[in-house]
Amino acid sequence: MAEKKQKRPVEAISGLYGAIPHAVMDGNAFKGASYPTKSLLFELMRQHSGKNNGHLQLSFSWLQGRGWKSRDVIQRARAELIQRGLLIQTRQGGLNIGASRYAVTWLKISNFVGLEIQGKDYHPGAWGFMDTLPIAKQNAPTSPPNGKGNTRSRYSPLPPAGTGEALAVP
Numbered sequence: 001m002a003e004k005k006q007k008r009p010v011e012a013i014s015g016l017y018g019a020i021p022h023a024v025m026d027g028n029a030f031k032g033a034s035y036p037t038k039s040l041l042f043e044l045m046r047q048h049s050g051k052n053n054g055h056l057q058l059s060f061s062w063l064q065g066r067g068w069k070s071r072d073v074i075q076r077a078r079a080e081l082i083q084r085g086l087l088i089q090t091r092q093g094g095l096n097i098g099a100s101r102y103a104v105t106w107l108k109i110s111n112f113v114g115l116e117i118q119g120k121d122y123h124p125g126a127w128g129f130m131d132t133l134p135i136a137k138q139n140a141p142t143s144p145p146n147g148k149g150n151t152r153s154r155y156s157p158l159p160p161a162g163t164g165e166a167l168a169v170p
Helices: 035-047 060-065 071-083
Strands: 087-091 101-104
Touching: 035 071, 035 101, 060 071, 071 087
Parallel strands: none
Antiparallel strands: 087 101
C-alpha cells in the first residue's frame, strides 16, 4: 500500500529561517527599540540554527560582511538589546579567546558547554519584564547661532532671558 503524501502549505518555507515570536515583537522591549537595535537582532537570528542559542556572536568582521559599517552603532545596539532583556551575554570574548557569545532570551539554551553561565543562571523570557516603552531622550537646549536670545521653550514657566517678567503660558 502506498504512503499518503502530506500536502505542504502553500506558504511553506524551505531551508533555515530565523523565527521571532509575535509575543516578542508585540512586546514593549521590541517595540520601543531603535531601528539599528532591531536590525542587529535580525542579524543575530540569522545565525540561529535551532540548537545554538547561547553561542551566537556579534563580531565586527562577521557583521561587516553583512553590511554593517560602524562599530559604535553595533556597540550601542548590542547594549540596548541587553538593557531591554532581548539578549544576554553568555561568554566574555577577548584577544586570543574569540568573540563574546550571546543568547536571545525567548529561547532556551540547550548546550551550556563553553559558556560562562549555567542553567540555573539563565531564565528565558527576560524580554517580557519591560513594563512600559521608554521615554525618548530630549535633546539639550542649544544656543542660537549668535549666542544671544532665548533658548527656552515658549511654554517654560521661567522668565525669558534678560527680563524679570514671568512668561504667560497660553
